[in-house]
Amino acid sequence: MSAPLLSVRGLDKKFGGLAAVQQVDMDLHPGVLTALVGPNGAGKTTLFNLITGNIPADSGEVLLDGASIRGRSPHHIARLGVARSFQDLRLFARMTVRENVLAAIEHTAWLWQPGGRSARRAREAAVEQALERTGLTAQANARAMDLAYAERKFLSVARILATGSRIWLLDEPASGLDLHSRARFVSLVRQAAAEGVTICLIEHNLDIVTELADRIAFLDRGAKLAEGDPQDILRDPELIGIYFGERRT
Incomplete structure (x- = not known):
């Protein structure tokens, strides 16, 4: 396995007396899909928030290419190539699908941005490619608020695709998808990983985890209990018991 692109070391976060993430x-790694698995409240989304700078860590480090990004603003971390999705999607409801995707690369689309027509064509090509790969070309001029739920999910992924980010942090991107849409999603994510994208996925559907994950990191009460091969993790009776609500003493 190649050297890690992003590393978390001793990351810790408390909210009052609650230890949300513990050391x-x-x-x-590039091209490797890691699934974050654990019961509700395990600290999975909080870990994403710490990595992306949405909330500050109390201690520990987040390293990108070996350099610390802890304390950087979320937009700065995003521009370094760390993109994420949210459970609540955070789309611009009254903007079109195409406008939503273009907005994701707005820092390269300012009127005074250098590059002229060539750069503009490159931005437009990135948007159209993202729409094509997510199956949204036919809906490009529809408002986000008028899309079906599954298409909104794919729009959130299209926004990430258009940025060309090296790291995708996906927070329950397949939740609520029908079987056909789930197959589309699995194919899309597999293609991205095959192209070398580093992916970390929070997912409660263990069937999707089994289909996609190269590795699993299992969290409970903010602590990482195990990490490794998906089959080893999912065959561990203690971990599966915790996942389905049998608490540790």
Whole structure:
């Protein structure tokens, strides 16, 4: 396995007396899909928020290409190539699908941005490619609020695709998808990983985890209990018991 692109070392976060993330270590490698698994409240989304700078860590490090990005603003981390989705999607409801995707690369689309027509064509090509790969070309001029739920999910992924980010942090991107849409999603994510994208996925559907994950990191009560091969993790009776609500003493 190649050197990690992003590493978390000793990451810790408390909210009052609640330890949301406890001394978590984790490595994300190029072309490898890691699934974050654990019961509700395990700290999975909080870990994403710490990595992306949405909330500050109390201690520990987040390293990108070996350099610390802890304390950087979310938009700065995003521009370094760390993109994420949210459970609540955070789309611009009254903007079109195409406008939503273009907005994701707005820092390269300012009127005074250098590059002229060539750069503009490159931006437009990135948007159209993202729409094509997510199956949204026919809906390009529809408002986000008028899309079916599954198409909104794919729009959130299209926004990430258009940025060309090296790291995708996906927070329950397949939740609520029908079987056909789920197959589309699995194919899309597999293609991205095959192209070398580093992917970390929060997912409660263990069937999707089994289909996609190269590795699993299992969290409970903010602590990483195990990390490794999906089959080994999912065959561990203690971990599966925790996942389905049998608490540790």
